[in-house]
Amino acid sequence: MPVTGGAFIAITPEKLNISITTSLDTPLPADIDPVTLFMYNHERPDNPFCNITLPPLHVDGETEIVVTDQTVTITNETELVSWFSNVFDQPKVTLSTRGDAKIHLGALHSDGHIDKTVEVNSLNKLDGFAIEHMQLLYPALENGTNIQGSLNLPNWGALTLGIGNLSLNLMAGDVRIGLVTVYEVLLPPGNNSRYFNGELYLDVLMQNLGTVLSTQSGPLNDGNIQIDATGNATVVNGQHIRFIEAVLNHRRVTSTIPVTKLMGDLIGSFTNGSQVSIPDILDDVFGNSTLIQEVLSHWNSTRNDKGANMKRSLSSVGRGVFGSSALTLLKLGMKMKMGKY
Structure with a gap:
């Protein structure tokens, strides 16, 4: 059988x-x-x-x-x-x-x-899980929602799985930096791109910047940002599904996102192709325009030979991405969103 x-x-x-x-x-x-x-x-x-x-x-x-x-x-x-x-x-x-x-x-x-x-x-540990696209909502909605996007939930199995509304903690190392929900999750065999929304904890990012950056040394050397996800809740018609939560709430999956793509998505969240003051945006959203400067400074200070090789491989992206200007990457992101790259 x-x-x-x-x-x-x-x-x-x-x-x-x-x-x-x-x-x-x-x-x-x-x-x-x-x-x-x-x-x-x-x-x-x-x-x-x-x-x-x-x-x-x-x-x-x-x-x-x-x-x-x-x-x-x-x-x-x-x-x-x-x-x-x-x-x-x-x-x-x-x-x-x-x-x-x-x-x-x-x-x-x-x-x-x-x-x-x-x-x-x-399921094979959801191998291939990925945050495909991420957009900041600015200003945030009244319920605190300030992020939305799509992620891939792959099903390597023969059985379609239905698990209701799935909430996921976004993690950087041991720091919980957000909470998102994927709605009415039904996963037939194969890759499954699903919409999510939720909250990115910008205040937590600021307060734990050093800790968060320390978790990104390896991924940043490869030109990526790593965001992990763990289960938080699984709900169907307002009821928690205990047998699923007992499994997913103790499992962790990893997504790596190219820095240039992430910056293109995030900056495009508020520019809509128009010319804006990037430092002003950073100051409004993060409360401190030095956040990305700190990220890029950390990146430059921790790059190894592998990172240098990656620099050469990305030469087609544009000059200055890995230079001393702390906002070059953000400008690149905006240009990407405006179709200039």
Whole structure:
């Protein structure tokens, strides 16, 4: 019974909507009565975390079986958390099922037992997670929202996953620099670009500038900014989905963004292609126009030979990007947004 497709969608803290596409291969035509299949972790067969019901089946050779939109109750949350942890962490995960079936071969009837463990492609730690685009909202909205953009949530698995509204902490090392939310997250297999919005904690950035910069030495040498994300909350219809939070709130994924792209996005957030005073913008937004100067000074002071090689490779971007002027990179960002590069 290989799992070739399907979906696990959280609908309440206690219920899942499950679809499964699988198949049976039989040597003779047969009819099978409805079967309840218990899903469990292979190491603990006596502790199923949920069950689905196969409809009445007529099987003849290799026969596809499709279970669609069954609402099931979580029977063991601890076991489900254990399974979902493996779904997140591993490139492949096992799924075990068992159940008893009544089989009809014409006028003959017999009892059969299904007990199968199959391997299914899974999330592989969201390898490929990335903040694709980031825009500052200036001035901030009344609810504090001052950032929006898009990020990629890749699903390397065979199953579509639905986890509701996903809130993520933005981290620089151990410093929490923001909180964003991705809405109504439904992840079919493949790359998934999703809109997010939330708050970038500019005051925290200022107060912890030295600590934040110390976490960026390696990425900056490669011309990047690194922003990590950890789970904060997963909510469906106003209810926290505990079994997902128990996994994602203890996992961390990393996104690296080229500095020139980040600056182009951020400066473009308030210029809209017009000529403005960049120092005034910095002073208004950060309360201190030396923030980016500090970043670039730190970059210049920590560059190694690898950074020097990167400088040469970026010579086409424009002269002065890595020079002594602290605002050159910001000007480059604005020019990029205005289509001059």
